[in-house]
Structure formats: C-alpha cells, structure tokens
Amino acid sequence: MTATLYKIGELAQKADVSVETLRFYETKNLLNAHSRSSAGYRLYSEQDLHQLYFILHAKKVGFSLAEIKQLLGVQVNKQQYTCEDVKHFTEEKIAQIEAKIDDLSKIKLALAQLNKACCGGEESAMHCSILHTLEDPTLFQVKGA
Amino acid sequence: MTATLYKIGELAQKADVSVETLRFYETKNLLNAHSRSSAGYRLYSEQDLHQLYFILHAKKVGFSLAEIKQLLGVQVNKQQYTCEDVKHFTEEKIAQIEAKIDDLSKIKLALAQLNKACCGGEESAMHCSILHTLEDPTLFQVKGA
C-alpha cells in the first residue's frame, strides 16, 4: 500500500494549527516534511502527523520548543550518545515534568482553598475572601517579603 | 501618625522585584504611586504595597497581568461585582490548571515507559530502545487523534 501524504494545509487542519506554524516549525527544525512534490509543495507522512501531535502536546504541558527539539532530536545523532546518556536524558526530563506537576498542584491547592472560602453569592464582593486574601502579605510569602 | 511612604527602590526591595518592573506596572496601570515628591520621585503608600502583593500573588498562581488587571478592577470597586463573579474566575483557572496536570501526567507516563526499556549501558546508543521507539509513530498518540 502506498503511504498517504498530506499537503501542508491538510496537515494543518488535521492538527488544528496554522500552515504558518508548520512552516515555522520547519525553520526550527522541529518538523520536516517527509518530502516535496515536483512543484516544491511540502508533503507530510502519517509519522510526521504523529510527531506534530507530540510537539503540540509537549508544548501544551509547558515544554519550550527548544526542549521539545531536544526530546525529539536525540535519535538524530545516535552514534554520539550511549544508552547511559539517553537514559539520563529521559530521567532528567521526567524529573522536570514531576517538578512542573508539583508546582501546578501547589497553585491548584492555593486557588482551591481561596475558592472554597468564597461564598459565591450574588451580593457585592466587598467581603469576598479571595480578594482579601490576595492582598494579605503573609499568606503566600512572596520570596523576600 | 503620619503614613510612611516608600521610594521606588524601597518598595522594590520589600517586594523583591526590580524598580523597572514597578515602573512597568505603572505604564500598565497596574500599580500607581500614591504621590510624587517635589523632585518627582514616586512615593508609595502601605496600601500600594498591599496592592503589589496582590499582583505578585496572583501572578504566582498563574494569572496573566491582563487577568490581574481585571481582578484589580474587581478589587478596586468591589461594590460592582459579586462573589459569584469572583468565584467563577478562580474556578476557570483551576480547571485550566487541572487540564495541564493531566497532560503532564500523560507525557510523564510515556517517558517513563521509554526509560524503563533502555538498558542504560555505556555502548553506543545505536541499538537504544528509546531511540527505536521514538521512531515508532504509534508512540506519539498521546493526544486525541
């Protein structure tokens, strides 16, 4: 069976990004088209689509394009790395992810506590505990305060 | 007792931000000095300090400056808003954070599975299972699709 190839507009629609974004990713060497048509049109493979999903997803969880490039690009220079290197790299990334989850969980907890204390009623927010708490210097202890 | 007023450098140090940040917040109408000295120096009041804390706290829990400006608007004329308004705002933020945590967990799982399959040895990564797996398009099916 012949592999299906998508033109840039088709890929863009499938992944819900703009064609400009796709061309931009190419300049950043994040996603190269599988091939080009005789007219020079970019032709993307199914695998390219999956790689695009990975990029978008990693982005969504807070990885920068530079980090994603690292994540994706290890296999390009296989000879220069050992399994030890590779494993170490993924372990670092996992640790980073855990740290991010931690941060977000704390923020979520803080917001949830604020939210819980608010009556949510239809009267004026004059007494709103969220607003009061946010201006309290002691609650969240900003670094050097 | 006379109210204490801080010069911009003092306020900056108290809240651990740069003076440039404070002047920047002024241009964004997020934090205006209580008054100016005869020489034109910004003079901040204790209440200004509280508002700065408010800004920094909100920022720390993931609000953008634009969102904070909205929140400040609410805080400044609390009479015009209800607790319901405020609660909605934080509930939306909490939902956003939860979605991010969810996505991060998925990526972490994917990476952990890769990591587990790598031997971690000192030889070239030519045979590395992580790299081989990275080439597998099905792995990238992290997102929808």
Added chain:
DNA sequence: ATAAACCCTAAAGTTAACATTAGGGTCAAT
C-alpha cells in the same frame, strides 16, 4: 482558460513581560 484556492520564500511585524540604554536631575555624605 481563467478564477478560486492553495502553495512557495523571505522579511518584517506582534505580544507578553519585562530589561537595557541614554541622558540627565537629586540627595546624603565625605
């Protein structure tokens, strides 16, 4: 065969949240 829809490159513009630079007053102390 022509118009709409789609593709190309290169370059400049945009947004957020500041930081830096340039050129110059102000204030406390030596």
Added chain:
DNA sequence: ATTGACCCTAATGTTAACTTTAGGGTTTAT
C-alpha cells in the same frame, strides 16, 4: 563641592512563538 547612590523619562532591545505581508508560482474546477 564632588562623589556615589538613587531617581526620572523616553526609547529601544529581548525572547519566544508565532503572524502578517509582499510578491509570485500551482492545482483544480468550471
């Protein structure tokens, strides 16, 4: 009275991740 720390404005620079613009080929359908 001069140094050094601190303040001012206005303008420009920074980084990330795109978007827009300009000018011009290609495909497809009528």
